[in-house]
Amino acid sequence: MTRPHLSRSALAMASLFVFTGTAHFVRPGLFDQVVPPGTPMSARSATLISGAAELAGGLGLLWSPTRPAAHWGLLALLAAVFPANVFMAQHPERYGLPAWALWARLPLQPLLMWLVWRAGRSAD
Secondary structure (H helix, E strand, C coil): CCCCCCCHHHHHHHHHHHHHHHHHHHCHHHHHCCCCCCCCCCHHHHHHHHHHHHHHHHHHCCCCCCHHHHHHHHHHHHHHHHHHHHHHHHCHHHCCCCHHHHHHHCCHHHHHHHHHHHHHCCCC
C-alpha cells in the first residue's frame, strides 16, 4: 500500500488558508471592516463563515480523500470574497493602505485560484 503524496503546493496552500482562517477568529474586527455593504448577512457572520470555510478548506487539502472537495470549496470561497477585495480597492481611505496596492492585488486573485487548483489535484 502506498502512502498518498502531499505536494508542496498543497501544503503551502493549506498553511496559507489555515493561517488566514484562524486570523478571522483571532482578529475578526479586521475582517469585518472589509465586508461590503449590501452583503446579505452581518459583517461578523460573513467574517466567521469565511474564516471557517478557509480553515475547513485548508485542512481539507492535507488529506487526499478530502482534497478534491476542499479545492472546489476554496475556489468558490475565493470567488465569493472577490467583491470585498474590490470594495477595499474602491475605498482605500478606510484601510490606511495605498490605493495602488489594493488595486494591484486584484489580479493576484486568479493566481491564487490557480495555485489552489494545482494544490487540489489528486497526487495519488
